[in-house]
Amino acid sequence: MSSSVLTARNLSKHYGTGDARFDALRGIDLDIREGESVAIVGKSGSGKSTLMHILALLDSPSSGELEIVGQNAKALKGRALNTLRNATFGFVFQQFFLNSHATVLENVILPLKIARLGSRERKAKALETLALVELTEKASSKAMDLSGGQKQRVVIARALVGDPRIIFADEPTGNLDSATGAVIENLLFSLNRDRGITLVIVTHDDDLAARADRRIYLKDGRLVGEGDLKSQASPATTPNGATLA
Amino acid sequence: MRTTDIVTTAIGNSFRSRLRTTLTVLAIFIGAFTLTTTNALGTGVNEYIDTQITSIGAPDVMNVSKPTLASGADDGPAPYDPDAGSEIDTNAGPPGTTVLALSDADIDEIRGVDGITDAQPLVSVRPDFVEWQDNGRFQLSISPFSAGVTLDLAAGSGFDQSSAKFEIVLPTSYVDTLGFATETAAVGESVQIGVTDAVGEQHLIDATVVGIQNPTLVGTGASTNTALTTALFDAQRTGLPEQSTTDYTSATARFDADASDEEIQAIKDRLSDAGFAGTTVADQIGTFQSVVDGIILVLNAFAVIALIAAGFGIINTLLMSVQERTREIGLMKAMGMSGARIFALFSTEAVFIGFLGSAIGAGVAIAVGSVVSSVLAEGFLSGLAGLQILTFAPASIASVFALVMGIAFLASTLPASRAARQSPIDSLRYE
Numbered sequence: 001m002s003s004s005v006l007t008a009r010n011l012s013k014h015y016g017t018g019d020a021r022f023d024a025l026r027g028i029d030l031d032i033r034e035g036e037s038v039a040i041v042g043k044s045g046s047g048k049s050t051l052m053h054i055l056a057l058l059d060s061p062s063s064g065e066l067e068i069v070g071q072n073a074k075a076l077k078g079r080a081l082n083t084l085r086n087a088t089f090g091f092v093f094q095q096f097f098l099n100s101h102a103t104v105l106e107n108v109i110l111p112l113k114i115a116r117l118g119s120r121e122r123k124a125k126a127l128e129t130l131a132l133v134e135l136t137e138k139a140s141s142k143a144m145d146l147s148g149g150q151k152q153r154v155v156i157a158r159a160l161v162g163d164p165r166i167i168f169a170d171e172p173t174g175n176l177d178s179a180t181g182a183v184i185e186n187l188l189f190s191l192n193r194d195r196g197i198t199l200v201i202v203t204h205d206d207d208l209a210a211r212a213d214r215r216i217y218l219k220d221g222r223l224v225g226e227g228d229l230k231s232q233a234s235p236a237t238t239p240n241g242a243t244l245a
Numbered sequence: 246m247r248t249t250d251i252v253t254t255a256i257g258n259s260f261r262s263r264l265r266t267t268l269t270v271l272a273i274f275i276g277a278f279t280l281t282t283t284n285a286l287g288t289g290v291n292e293y294i295d296t297q298i299t300s301i302g303a304p305d306v307m308n309v310s311k312p313t314l315a316s317g318a319d320d321g322p323a324p325y326d327p328d329a330g331s332e333i334d335t336n337a338g339p340p341g342t343t344v345l346a347l348s349d350a351d352i353d354e355i356r357g358v359d360g361i362t363d364a365q366p367l368v369s370v371r372p373d374f375v376e377w378q379d380n381g382r383f384q385l386s387i388s389p390f391s392a393g394v395t396l397d398l399a400a401g402s403g404f405d406q407s408s409a410k411f412e413i414v415l416p417t418s419y420v421d422t423l424g425f426a427t428e429t430a431a432v433g434e435s436v437q438i439g440v441t442d443a444v445g446e447q448h449l450i451d452a453t454v455v456g457i458q459n460p461t462l463v464g465t466g467a468s469t470n471t472a473l474t475t476a477l478f479d480a481q482r483t484g485l486p487e488q489s490t491t492d493y494t495s496a497t498a499r500f501d502a503d504a505s506d507e508e509i510q511a512i513k514d515r516l517s518d519a520g521f522a523g524t525t526v527a528d529q530i531g532t533f534q535s536v537v538d539g540i541i542l543v544l545n546a547f548a549v550i551a552l553i554a555a556g557f558g559i560i561n562t563l564l565m566s567v568q569e570r571t572r573e574i575g576l577m578k579a580m581g582m583s584g585a586r587i588f589a590l591f592s593t594e595a596v597f598i599g600f601l602g603s604a605i606g607a608g609v610a611i612a613v614g615s616v617v618s619s620v621l622a623e624g625f626l627s628g629l630a631g632l633q634i635l636t637f638a639p640a641s642i643a644s645v646f647a648l649v650m651g652i653a654f655l656a657s658t659l660p661a662s663r664a665a666r667q668s669p670i671d672s673l674r675y676e
């Protein structure tokens with residue numbers, strides 16, 4: 001039985017005060033085990049991104065406790081927090097956030113640069129990761145010259161390049177057509193399967209959610225149910241057979 | 246991020262919006278160019294004055310005179326003193342300034358002042374003409390600075406003060422006039438000096454040319470050694486009553502060449518207590534320098550104002566680039582980049598822009614200034630030999646760089662700290 005990498009107890013987040021107060025999250029309890037894939041599902045505005053940002057330590061909760069890889073989130077500050085963000089997490093945001101004037105390779109190298117890796121080492125590692133997402137031949141293209149699906153693969157390569165333990169992905173297929181989306185999905189789940197990387201995916205795509213080990217349903221900032229795939233009768237559907245190395 | 250990565254990234258970022266960077270660099274360029282040029286002007290003029298001071302005055306000599314009691318605008322005229330010597334017009338100080346004549350007794354008193362090793366009356370000799378080999382007679386004035394002078398010589402080796410031979414150093418302007426082929430050819434030749442005495446009789450004295458002197462800031466008189474000066478003076482006062490021969494406008498006093506500024510001041514104070522006024526050559530020319538320094542200071546102030554304006558340009562540029570790169574900053578923070586490194590990234594960008602501006606500014610100033618300076622030295626300023634009006638001293642150029650990059654860094658602190666403080670999530674949500 002694998003241990004818990006993420007434990008949330010009674011997490012709440014509100015914005016504003018008084019009449020303008022808005023409760024985005026209300027008392028969330030959550031456990032995510034090492035190597036698990038979890039889909040956070042819910043309607044637009046239900047608080048999915050907010051929850052993911054808090055779990056990824058990009059935002060702090062208004063109240064509640066959060067423990068990440070055995071450390072209390074509140075105690076994490078400064079250098080320790082930066083190291084955790086850099087070495088333990090990989091991010092795929094709702095938008096690409098690529099530096100469009102820089103090359104694909106430079107975009108993928110960025111987390112390694114921040115990690116102060118030597119230039120030869122980081123280049124080798126970035127090229128290796130680009131090969132994994134099948135973008136080796138685009139390494140020296142400008143990021144803005146890529147198609148949407150290619151950009152999303154660059155983003156995944158960037159999330160992956162630092163060998164993270166957890167990848168947080170916010171709508172990784174949201175901007176893509178279903179065929180391209182499937183390629184990205186396969187890529188993410190193969191990482192989960194082959195490398196044991198914990199996946200936390202925010203989505204409102206039921207097909208994508210169905211492939212995760214577990215689904216967490218959010219409604220108006222509350223957990224309204226959980227589904228554990230392996231305890232359910234219907235097996236995961238595979239939208240198409242596309243696979244990646 | 247490593248420091249080298251910060252620097253290369255910052256340089257890369259500054260070239261991302263090329264037009265904006267160019268305009269900011271241009272603003273800095275103007276300030277840096279002006280500052281480099283005004284500094285060079287100050288260095289050039291002051292260096293020239295310095296060489297003038299060493300060429301004119303021996304450091305161990307001061308001119309001593311006896312000033313009339315200070316009669317300021319509010320004071321009435323000073324009471325008559327029957328024992329005081331007659332007043333003599335002097336060309337030291339503002340026009341109309343008079344000094345009391347020094348007598349031999351005064352000279353002895355000056356010799357007795359503590360710190361003064363010797364004092365000689367400054368005799369003024371007024372020869373009629375100088376001539377070489379029947380090439381015509383020309384007017385000659387003898388510079389009153391003869392004692393202890395180190396001359397800026399174009400040719401020859403200068404004279405020996407203790408020599409009994411009559412020696413003279415002529416200004417460069419006499420070379421052609423007297424008919425010498427070259428400056429070097431003049432050295433060693435014998436010229437004839439005519440001087441008229443009190444009863445109208447003309448005496449002729451032969452002197453050897455031992456050097457040709459470059460023109461200086463303070464007149465273009467010839468210089469003579471003690472033996473020749475004395476001979477000319479003796480010839481000129483032939484037939485004068487004994488009384489008037491003992492009136493001197495001033496005296497040349499010598500003191501220890503190693504004397505410090507404080508010691509020199511102490512000697513001046515003691516002279517002043519005894520009723521005399523002592524001025525060193527450095528005092529006389531030093532006033533030029535303070536005027537030059539004052540002008541340069543004002544010009545520099547204008548250049549610094551231009552640089553401060555450019556500093557606001559940098560603030561503006563960086564604020565815009567922080568704004569533009571809000572998401573990028575958020576992303577880098579999400580990836581674990583510290584606020585301090587983000588700050589460093591933006592301030593390095595500003596310092597780089599400052600560096601570019603000062604490098605181009607100083608470079609263009611040096612290129613243009615060197616050409617202008619040598620053109621002026623050949624033409625307009627050719628009368629002042631050795632004056633390079635714009636002299637670029639490495640130290641002052643380095644200080645321009647330091648100042649500009651310092652201003653750029655200061656300007657960057659506001660935008661850079663704003664970037665450093667941004668929370669990653671606010672930056673990522675920024676539309």
Ligand SMILES: Nc1ncnc2c1ncn2[C@@H]1O[C@H](COP(=O)(O)OP(=O)(O)OP(=O)(O)O)[C@@H](O)[C@H]1O
Pocket residue numbers: 015016022024042043044045046047048049050051204
């Ligand atoms: N900084 C903020 N200030 C005020 N309200 C906010 C802020 N950030 C988020 N919200 C609100 O919190 C709620 C949850 O937002 P969140 O981005 O988590 O939604 P989401 O579930 O990810 O939606 P979507 O699927 O459209 O991305 C929304 O109603 C949003 O308006």
Ligand SMILES: [Mg+2]
Pocket residue numbers: 048049050094170
């Ligand atoms: Mg969202």
